[in-house]
Amino acid sequence: MLDAKLLQLFDLLYTTGSVTRCAEQLGQSQPTVSIWLAKLRHALDDPLFVRTAAGMQPTPRADALIGPAREVIESLRRLAARGPAFDPAQAQRSFRVCMTDASHITLLPRLLAHLRRVAPGVRIDVAPIDAGTAEALQAGKADIALGYIPGLESGFYQQTLYAQDxxxxxxxxxxxxxxxxxxxxxxxxxxxxxxxxxxxxxxxxxxxxxxxxxxxxxxxxxxxxxxxxxxxxxxxxxxxxxxxxxxxxxxxxxxxxCPFEIPSYLVKQHWHARQHDDPGHRWLRSVCSELFMRLDQSRKKP
CATH class of the missing domain: 3.40.190.10 (Periplasmic binding protein-like II)
Known part of the structure; x- marks a missing residue:
């Protein structure tokens, strides 16, 4: 397998015909670029470029390989590129949220009201919190789980939303x-x-x-x-x-x-690593934290 930097050198040298200009564009010294070129020649078993009065000219094998090499470079660029940003106002997407029936009364109305204002094309499918919740999050069949769920505190991302007594x-x-x-x-x-x-x-x-x-x-x-x-x-x-x-x-x-002491607990949102960096998922989590942390703060005000 060729190193990506060797493919980039191949493309630049084919375009510029100059080791000096390649070194400048790559931010490397000429000796380093010469070492890379030697590795590239060895890997492809061909001189690839020969020195002439007009500069470094490609061999027939280099002419044959430049097209596939540029396709690979473009594929690598697409792989490294960030995914499309999530625009809630334009999004058409469904999220599956696991919650208790108490949250249907306390959290869900606030979440839906917010989504209707800022993300009218976003749909929420509600699922219960049960023995299959962890597996659903791992398999991507559910996006987040909201509640007091001690069984999800290991191996999952979590964020505290509010304390509950x-x-x-x-x-x-x-x-x-x-x-x-x-x-x-x-x-x-x-x-x-x-x-x-x-x-x-x-x-x-x-x-x-x-x-x-x-x-x-x-x-x-x-x-x-x-x-x-x-x-x-x-x-x-x-x-x-x-x-x-x-x-x-x-x-x-x-x-x-209550006229006696009962231990309080923390209500959190939980999600799996597979969804952690998804732009839409990040947006949904930020909505939940903003809505429900703010709700908790308003309850504490005199």
Missing amino acids: FVCLVNQKHPRIGRTLTRKAYQSEAHIEIVYGRGHALLDGALKEQRIERHVLLELPGFLGLATIVSSTDLIATVPRMIGETLAGLGAVGVYP
Whole structure:
């Protein structure tokens, strides 16, 4: 295999007919260029150029090889060139995003609203986060995964979007709970248990560690309908803050600090190395970080 610099020398010498001018254009000394030319002659088993009064003239073999050599040089240039820039305003592309059903309520509406403004031709396909998420990212069947996904923290790129703690949702007209929710009241009231997502495991672990017993009257597989249920009953729901504050804005639901300690966690976006340098993928990741980091900052303001 010929070195690319030898092919470049071949092209320049064929064009200029001068070792001196080749050295100038390549930024090399004449002795270095002479050494390269000797290697090229040895590799191709031909003098390639002979010195004449009119300069270095190509041999018949050089005449035969210049076309293929220039094709190889152009191919190498195309390989080394940067890919086309991603223009969101003109793009027609689909992205597959893995997220939880809570993110359907908290993150997806904001993402879609932004895309409709700046990238009307971009489509989002939403997939659940499950046991196949890692394989989907590796195979290119999914672009990013948004959420608290400890299983993707090894072997994947990741970026923290915001920290998440827990709150309690209570009917604003609850007959027994006023301005504060005490630990005693928490234990004496009936509860809704959401048995979906990694956050459930953190909550369950905290309850067991602190020996807090709840009377669970309703078990749900997700957050669909939760605001309506809380606003029409005296049941308490303990949920991640982002989903809690979002649902509170949809109905007559109050948000209370949890009366006991629950470990917080980090919501991140995860992606595989195969997508890391894709211009469109970089753009999508930057959109998610801008939208959701800003969302977290606005929540922290008094």
